[in-house]
Amino acid sequence: MTRLSPVRPPLLAAGPRLPRPRGNRRELSWWQLATERVNAVAVLLAVVDVVAVVVAAGVVTPSPRWGLLTAGLLLGIRACGGLYRKRLWLSWLHDVPRSAGTTAVTLGLVTVLALGTGREDGGPVAAQWMVLLFAVLSEPARLCVLAIGRWGRRRFGRGDRSIVVGGGKVGAELVRTMQAHPEFGLKPIGIVDDDPAIDRELLPVGLIEGDLPEVITRLRVGTVVIAFSHAQDPPIVDVAIAAHQQGCTTLVVPRMFELYQDGRDVERLRTFPLMRLGTAPTVRxxxxxxxxxxxxxxxxxxxxxxxxxxxxxxxxxxxxxxxxxxxxxxxxxxxxxxxxxxxxxxxxxxxxxxxxxxxxxxxxxxxxxxxxxxxxxxxxxxxxxxxxxxxxxxxxxxxxxxxxxxxxxxxxxxxxxxxxxxxxxxxxxxxxxxxxxxxxxxxxxxxxxxxxxxxxxxxxxxxxxxxxxxxxxxxx
Incomplete structure (x- = not known):
């Protein structure tokens, strides 16, 4: 089997070169690029919030200055809070604390501004009511969007083409979970491991041969999940960097994952916590x-x-x-x-x-x-x-x-x-x-x-x- 290796610079005296990040994506059509980069659920969540802001402003009718300020604060704080992020677990209950927290922060800022500017007709008080009405309108809509997203993933098999690096017990169980629960949006197409820890016949999908960059390009992989592996060459950090350079979403199973708590950069695939690595700086x-x-x-x-x-x-x-x-x-x-x-x-x-x-x-x-x-x-x-x-x-x-x-x-x-x-x-x-x-x-x-x-x-x-x-x- 060809050894799995990351993208390293050849470092030749004549001019070392590395493939540019996402270079393998250039052969795809603009529509394929758009569908790979844009997450429909994240877009719909942003749309329902915008509609909720517009409706709340229309009902409460604050002054234009306060209406625009409140709308900007609501949408900006919720975006910074990660409510429009790409996610595996489409759970409204899981998102409620984050959503309620960002709305409360917005209400607090509007209140502080109101105390500083005084009470004027159609101003601060109307803006406060606008935030509260937004919460009443937005949350049921978000519940519907997330439910539809789960249904669509199950019904139409919508999900990222994914590979798991690591052919051990954890890697095999991850693949089985992806197959049994397509609502998490991951479609496993194979396992990459030079030395799988369990019998190959027991793996739920086949082993994929080839260097990681070539595998990602050939199979149009969108997500790389890094699990435990007995193979020591190359190191897992090198593999993660290679996946990063190819423009993939990179998820890592942490050590002692059974005790791992949820956090801002932690996804959930049923009982498995997956750390989501941030995007490369140069593509932000x-x-x-x-x-x-x-x-x-x-x-x-x-x-x-x-x-x-x-x-x-x-x-x-x-x-x-x-x-x-x-x-x-x-x-x-x-x-x-x-x-x-x-x-x-x-x-x-x-x-x-x-x-x-x-x-x-x-x-x-x-x-x-x-x-x-x-x-x-x-x-x-x-x-x-x-x-x-x-x-x-x-x-x-x-x-x-x-x-x-x-x-x-x-x-x-x-x-x-x-x-x-x-x-x-x-x-x-x-x-x-x-x-x-x-x-x-x-x-x-x-x-x-x-x-x-x-x-x-x-x-x-x-x-x-x-x-x-x-x-x-x-x-x-």
């Missing part, structure tokens, strides 16, 4: 905002710091001659290489060892100007141009040279997985003081933590921590 709508912020800030910084860069370049020329700027090949998003720009801090002469020498600490070729530029990180300013070009981002894993990427990927777990997002001018590892000759394993862990927990707030936090780290280094 907020990632486009990150890119917009990168362009705006990099442009402003280049304009504002142009005199500083010019002065530094003149100092480099006076100390060691031309060229003032230094170009170096680095590895970025998807394992692809790009040319990184820096101010030169090492005097030219002799053989160029920039691609193979790890650190220039203590190098006699680094003069006073070069040492100052390195201590203050002013030599990194030309990388603002890389950010504008799209090679890099303001925040992300620091890019490394191809030779060291090959070396570190062979030694350190998940070093290769850092390339799931664009490289950055600064990163979480650097904000924690991991610069220069520091632990590569720690850097990889920090970078993968950043990718798993990415948010715009985390980017801002890293920028602030980086500023603090630079100030501490300057004092020292």
């Amino acid at each position: 709508p907020s990632w486009w905002l990150k890119r917009l912020v990168d362009i705006v800030l990099a442009t402003a910084a280049l304009v504002a710091l142009a005199p500083v860069i010019a002065c530094c370049a003149v100092l480099v020329l006076l100390e060691s001659g031309r060229p003032a700027f230094f170009r170096q090949t680095r590895v970025g998003l998807g394992g692809r290489t790009f040319v990184l720009f820096k101010l030169r801090t090492v005097r030219p002469g002799g053989e160029d060892d920039s691609q193979t020498r790890w650190s220039v600490a203590g190098d006699s070729r680094v003069g006073p100007v070069g040492g100052f530029l390195r201590r203050t990180s002013l030599d990194e300013l030309p990388q603002l141009w890389n950010i504008l070009r799209g090679d890099m981002s303001i925040v992300g894993p620091r890019p490394e040279r191809p030779g060291f990427v090959r070396e570190f990927s062979a030694i350190h777990d998940l070093y290769w997985a850092r390339h799931r997002v664009p490289a950055g001018l600064t990163g979480f590892a650097q904000a924690q003081g991991l610069r220069g000759d520091t632990s590569i394993a720690d850097r990889a862990r920090y970078d993968n933590y950043y990718i798993a927990n990415w948010s715009l707030w985390l980017d801002l936090k890293i920028v602030l921590l980086t500023v603090g780290e630079l100030l501490r280094r300057r004092k020292n």
Whole structure:
């Protein structure tokens, strides 16, 4: 049987590459893409809430200002509360606490705003009644939508084509549960495991051969469920990343699942809790905002710091001659290489060892100007141009040279997985003081933590921590 393996960058000197996330989906029609990405139940739940808001506003008739404010708060808070999420368990009773909680939060905010603005005709009081009437109208409609969703899944076999990674007792039982309860929306098509823990004849579906990315593409898999497996190669984390890169919904059976509690990111397949892994950062709508912020800030910084860069370049020329700027090949998003720009801090002469020498600490070729530029990180300013070009981002894993990427990927777990997002001018590892000759394993862990927990707030936090780290280094 072909060994199951994740998507790893080949990391060749000629230009390492990784398949782009969801690249295997491009061969599908636009209608197939739409039906795979859009969940009908989630859309209907949003629609009934919108209708309930409109009807409640029509009955209570608040002022336009208060009506729009209340509608925006209701729908926005409920969306943030996950009421329009894609889910396996279509249970109204399971969702009632979450739904009631978001409605109560909205009512509380409207009340606080009412206390601050006073009582005006058609204003705060009407808005409060609008929230209460919305709850009365919305909940029965949600009950009907979820009941229809369960019926439709059973009646028409609507569900994601799913594979289970792990041919043990748990994996087999998961498949049997999916088959017996199609209302959970998972349609099992096979089990992937090089070394199943139970007799193959006892498996409820057949074993699937092939590497995971190829299996996902060939069978048009929408959901990957990762259960326990005796196979140790590749590690389960690698498998999860591979499924992620292929654009699949990834569900993981946690250890000690019998004692696992329900939570925001926990799905239920009957008695089995399944942890839903978040979508890749680069496919979220907020990632486009990150890119917009990168362009705006990099442009402003280049304009504002142009005199500083010019002065530094003149100092480099006076100390060691031309060229003032230094170009170096680095590895970025998807394992692809790009040319990184820096101010030169090492005097030219002799053989160029920039691609193979790890650190220039203590190098006699680094003069006073070069040492100052390195201590203050002013030599990194030309990388603002890389950010504008799209090679890099303001925040992300620091890019490394191809030779060291090959070396570190062979030694350190998940070093290769850092390339799931664009490289950055600064990163979480650097904000924690991991610069220069520091632990590569720690850097990889920090970078993968950043990718798993990415948010715009985390980017801002890293920028602030980086500023603090630079100030501490300057004092020292």
